[in-house]
Amino acid sequence: MTTLAHYLKTHAVDAAVSDVITTITEVGKTISQLLKKGALADILGEAGNQNVQGEEQKKLDVLANDLLLEALAKNTHCAGVASEELDDATPANADGRLLVLFDPLDGSSNIDINMAVGTIFSILPYQRQGQTSENSDFLQAGQHQLAAGYLLYGTSTVLALTVADDVVMFSLDPDTNDYVLINDNVTIDADTSEYAINSSNYRYWLAPMQQYIDELIAGSDGVRGRDFNTRWVAAMVGDVHRILCRGGLFTYPFDTKYANKAGKLRLMYEANPMSLLIERAGGAATDATNRILDIIPTDIHQRVPVVLGSKNEVDYIKDLHVNHCK
Numbered sequence: 001m002t003t004l005a006h007y008l009k010t011h012a013v014d015a016a017v018s019d020v021i022t023t024i025t026e027v028g029k030t031i032s033q034l035l036k037k038g039a040l041a042d043i044l045g046e047a048g049n050q051n052v053q054g055e056e057q058k059k060l061d062v063l064a065n066d067l068l069l070e071a072l073a074k075n076t077h078c079a080g081v082a083s084e085e086l087d088d089a090t091p092a093n094a095d096g097r098l099l100v101l102f103d104p105l106d107g108s109s110n111i112d113i114n115m116a117v118g119t120i121f122s123i124l125p126y127q128r129q130g131q132t133s134e135n136s137d138f139l140q141a142g143q144h145q146l147a148a149g150y151l152l153y154g155t156s157t158v159l160a161l162t163v164a165d166d167v168v169m170f171s172l173d174p175d176t177n178d179y180v181l182i183n184d185n186v187t188i189d190a191d192t193s194e195y196a197i198n199s200s201n202y203r204y205w206l207a208p209m210q211q212y213i214d215e216l217i218a219g220s221d222g223v224r225g226r227d228f229n230t231r232w233v234a235a236m237v238g239d240v241h242r243i244l245c246r247g248g249l250f251t252y253p254f255d256t257k258y259a260n261k262a263g264k265l266r267l268m269y270e271a272n273p274m275s276l277l278i279e280r281a282g283g284a285a286t287d288a289t290n291r292i293l294d295i296i297p298t299d300i301h302q303r304v305p306v307v308l309g310s311k312n313e314v315d316y317i318k319d320l321h322v323n324h325c326k
């Protein structure tokens, strides 16, 4: 049996990165416990305020954010924290070498209905040690991430992590409260017949995305010549987990639903960490045409269209978009 602590110690993981991962995953245990108690822990419902992106915050969005912030502020390696729920990045320990970014609670609309939610995190290097970190320090392309992962609070609590070239998965053992390795080499098949999209936004999509979904729905009667199946967890963490387990295609594409929003998902707290996991597992992650990990952010809260998962489907979507522009 390999615990997370043992894995981090024996895989030559940088000690500071390892320590920050330990801090995040320890908080994950607390969030997991709170979710198990649910209504009995008074964690359901609205917090009564909006985050910087104008979204109503749930009590658990705020609680998970505060727990992570408090724990990371005490971690000497952490120079600053940026969160989906905070207006600006919060400086931590100026001598730290690492910046931590997170979506404290992904899938907020699932909290009150007892469905899967998660925590997504990303670790970047800090370049100005000794000085107080600022928003601009976080504006690094996703390819520079030193580690990324998520905790999925589902029927069991699972950690997916990449700190080296591979992706590994752990399950939280409720008896010992340890994360135990359950997959030491997560890989995604290049082909899939399963896709995830919120099709209620169909009328707001670009023509190539509408064409793609039309083709999947036509199934064996259409140009694809085979049937496809839809799955939508309404928590990116759940959809990405399914893809890491059995392949698939996930997209929250560009849409025109809200002016000035290039898509719903956040580059730095959702798209980047998930893209690193997906690529390292052999899949692909784009904004429909460009690799997400190459995008140089201009704002810590910027949004990005996301197309990720089994490589051949991601490439197929890219071709549709490129050909449409010719």
Ligand SMILES: O=P(O)(O)OC[C@H]1O[C@](O)(COP(=O)(O)O)[C@@H](O)[C@@H]1O
Residues within 6 Å of the ligand: 084, 103, 105, 106, 107, 108, 109, 198, 234, 235, 236, 237, 252, 264
């Ligand atoms: O409400 P929709 O359109 O189904 O969107 C679901 C998507 O929104 C998200 O819940 C956004 O994340 P947050 O819950 O962190 O805001 C994704 O996890 C998910 O893929």
Ligand SMILES: [Mg+2]
Residues within 6 Å of the ligand: 103, 105, 106, 107, 236, 270
């Ligand atoms: Mg989210």
Ligand SMILES: [Mg+2]
Residues within 6 Å of the ligand: 061, 084, 103, 104, 105, 106, 107, 108
């Ligand atoms: Mg969130």
